[in-house]
Amino acid sequence: MEHKAASFTACSRLVLICFIGLKAAEPSADGGGWSLDSDVSLQDEGLCNIDVLDGSSLSHQQFIQRYAFSRPVILRGLTDNTRFRSSCSRSSLLEQYGDRRVRLSTANTYSYRKVDVPLQEYVDVWLRPQSADVLGSGPGSGVPFHWHGPGFSEVIYGRKRWFLYPPDKEPHFHPNRSTLSWVTETYPHLPEAEAPLECTVSPGEVLYFPDRWWHATLNLDTSVFISTFLG
Numbered sequence: 001m002e003h004k005a006a007s008f009t010a011c012s013r014l015v016l017i018c019f020i021g022l023k024a025a026e027p028s029a030d031g032g033g034w035s036l037d038s039d040v041s042l043q044d045e046g047l048c049n050i051d052v053l054d055g056s057s058l059s060h061q062q063f064i065q066r067y068a069f070s071r072p073v074i075l076r077g078l079t080d081n082t083r084f085r086s087s088c089s090r091s092s093l094l095e096q097y098g099d100r101r102v103r104l105s106t107a108n109t110y111s112y113r114k115v116d117v118p119l120q121e122y123v124d125v126w127l128r129p130q131s132a133d134v135l136g137s138g139p140g141s142g143v144p145f146h147w148h149g150p151g152f153s154e155v156i157y158g159r160k161r162w163f164l165y166p167p168d169k170e171p172h173f174h175p176n177r178s179t180l181s182w183v184t185e186t187y188p189h190l191p192e193a194e195a196p197l198e199c200t201v202s203p204g205e206v207l208y209f210p211d212r213w214w215h216a217t218l219n220l221d222t223s224v225f226i227s228t229f230l231g
Contacts, residue, residue: 032157033090034222042139042220046161048199050074050207063208068150072164072209074199088156088224094120104137127222130180142179142218145171149231150213154206158223162207163187163196165214171196179218 051071055078058066067073086092098120105114117126122137130140142160147167153160163179165171172194173182190196200220201207209215211231 031221032085032088032224034157034224042161042218045159045200045220046198050162050164050197050199052076052199052205055079055206067208067210069210071166072162072197072207072213074201075206075208076204078206085156090123094123098123130178138222139219140178140180143216144175144177144179144182145173145214145216147212147214149229150209150211151227151229152206152208153201153225153227155201155203156224156226157203158219158221158225159200159202160223160225161198161200161218161220163198163216163218164209165196167212167214169214171214171216173216179216182216183218 050073051067052074053076055075058073058075063073087096098118100119101116102119102122103114103116104122104126127137129138145163145165153162163171172186199207
């Protein structure tokens with residue numbers, strides 16, 4: 001366990017250093033150009049039963065002892081990076097990378113077909129709200145339940161709702177259905193004992209989740225985010 005903690009300490013220090021270059025400033029009114037008048041936005045942020053802390057109130061040692069191996073936590077105000085946030089705006093990304101090709105696939109478990117399109121085409125054609133019967137990549141989209149190693153996820157623009165379960169509590173979900181379907185069809189009928197840990201993460205907030213924790217996401221708006229995985 002000591003070796004594991006030592007290894008995690010080294011990795012987490014590296015990630016915390018990296019986040020100095022990734023952290024967003026306070027959200028701007030225009031949402032970086034990603035929130036359009038025609039956008040569908042999901043208003044229900046749900047409850048938040050995950051610890052939300054100011055980054056300055058948690059030391060590295062406290063993070064290791066309280067959260068690194070046991071439960072998720074949301075951190076606010078880690079640092080400021082207005083320039084990086086600006087570079088993630090719609091206009092900046094399209095100006096610099098609009099002709100670059102990006103790879104698209106569904107986020108569902110049984111997803112094998114990949115499509116490569118220019119970023120400009122993705123934004124103009126594919127970036128649209130998702131409904132129960134139409135796949136999209138804007139509001140209503142998200143990643144169904146899955147697990148992997150520990151990681152951090154930071155929202156740059158928009159809001160992202162998270163649902164999490166510990167490794168020994170596998171959630172009931174269809175592996176080839178969307179998170180939106182799970183939220184509308186399964187989530188409202190869950191008994192209290194099967195309820196997830198959950199919270200909506202907003203710009204300027206970073207969620208940490210431990211190793212092998214089940215998690216799913218639901219984009220409430222068109223969102224831009226960064227995930228950093230450890231291990």
